[in-house]
Amino acid sequence: MDTTAKKRRRIPISGNQLVLIIALIVVIAVFTYLNPNYFTKTNFTNILTAAALVGLVSVGHTYLIIELQNDLSPGSLCAFTGVLSAIMVTNWGFPIWVALPLCMIVGGLVGLFNAFMVNKIHLEAFIATLVTQAIVRGFAYIICDGRPVAVSDPSFIWLGKARVFGLPVSVWIMIAAFIIFGFILAKTKFGRSVYAIGGNTQAARLAGLNPQRIVTISFFMMGVMCALGGVIYVARMQSGQPAANVNLEFDSITAVILGGVSFSGGVGTMFGTVLGVLLIQSFNTGLNMLGISSFWQYVARGALLLAALTVDYIRKTNTEKKMLEASKKNG
Numbered sequence: 001m002d003t004t005a006k007k008r009r010r011i012p013i014s015g016n017q018l019v020l021i022i023a024l025i026v027v028i029a030v031f032t033y034l035n036p037n038y039f040t041k042t043n044f045t046n047i048l049t050a051a052a053l054v055g056l057v058s059v060g061h062t063y064l065i066i067e068l069q070n071d072l073s074p075g076s077l078c079a080f081t082g083v084l085s086a087i088m089v090t091n092w093g094f095p096i097w098v099a100l101p102l103c104m105i106v107g108g109l110v111g112l113f114n115a116f117m118v119n120k121i122h123l124e125a126f127i128a129t130l131v132t133q134a135i136v137r138g139f140a141y142i143i144c145d146g147r148p149v150a151v152s153d154p155s156f157i158w159l160g161k162a163r164v165f166g167l168p169v170s171v172w173i174m175i176a177a178f179i180i181f182g183f184i185l186a187k188t189k190f191g192r193s194v195y196a197i198g199g200n201t202q203a204a205r206l207a208g209l210n211p212q213r214i215v216t217i218s219f220f221m222m223g224v225m226c227a228l229g230g231v232i233y234v235a236r237m238q239s240g241q242p243a244a245n246v247n248l249e250f251d252s253i254t255a256v257i258l259g260g261v262s263f264s265g266g267v268g269t270m271f272g273t274v275l276g277v278l279l280i281q282s283f284n285t286g287l288n289m290l291g292i293s294s295f296w297q298y299v300a301r302g303a304l305l306l307a308a309l310t311v312d313y314i315r316k317t318n319t320e321k322k323m324l325e326a327s328k329k330n331g
Contacts, residue, residue: 062256063194063221076245088102096153114223
């Protein structure tokens with residue numbers, strides 16, 4: 001093995017991830033300059049706490065977008081399962097440790113419904129999950145009659161307020177999800193299959209893989225992660241609200257694309273997604289601390305997504321050029 005190859009193996013992060021780290025440092029530096037209270041332990045803890053929900057959803061989006069799929073229903077599903085968990089505990093007397101897995105099962109079933117529409121009815125994921133977005137949001141309003149459901153159960157509130165080693169439980173759950181699903185994506189046969197069907201679905205099928213099964217598992221996983229995030233969000237806010245988490249999928253997709261997952265499929269890492277989540281949540285928190293109008297925050301988030309898509313396009317174009325040059329050399 002030559003020296004260049006050895007050096008490449010020693011590099012723990014890619015060029016794209018290095019750019020993200022620099023961008024994160026710049027964002028922190030700029031907002032600290034504009035508001036000194038930004039650079040505090042309390043604020044960084046708040047950033048991680050606020051990032052927990054987006055982070056859990058982004059885990060699912062990482063798998064789906066690598067597979068050339070997408071999901072526009074997470075915000076609605078988080079709201080629905082959150083309200084459902086509040087009703088189970090407050091109105092039906094269920095302990096949270098029963099309500100939580102039941103809600104995760106419900107979330108998984110919604111994910112299976114999305115997979116059914118994509119695999120069997122052959123709808124584009126964009127359209128299929130847009131349908132689910134509307135239906136599930138409607139059910140979120142129906143089951144609570146459009147009114148927030150207050151939560152007072154101490155065990156439920158503990159899930160959102162308790163801290164371990166100075167960090168909320170929700171943050172540790174997000175970290176665990178990143179580690180577990182990052183390992184699965186990078187080190188297991190299933191993870192390699194995810195990349196394979198995203199890179200070339202037909203070739204993956206000819207190689208003996210079952211793309212529909214892999215997509216189904218990924219949508220199921222997304223549903224479970226959304227439900228888990230929705231319940232944790234209710235525990236933190238102490239209220240199940242049917243109007244909650246609007247545009248959650250927007251922040252999640254932006255974070256994933258910023259993290260280097262390509263809309264053209266077959267490319268991306270969980271570590272990149274982690275950086276993307278931290279970057280977008282640091283950015284959002286900074287805007288809030290500066291008192292920027294929510295209307296301008298929409299503009300800023302749209303600009304951030306545009307920047308992410310532009311970077312994705314440039315990355316894809318450069319990759320295609322390198323492949324073309326390599327094929328010419330080999331030819």
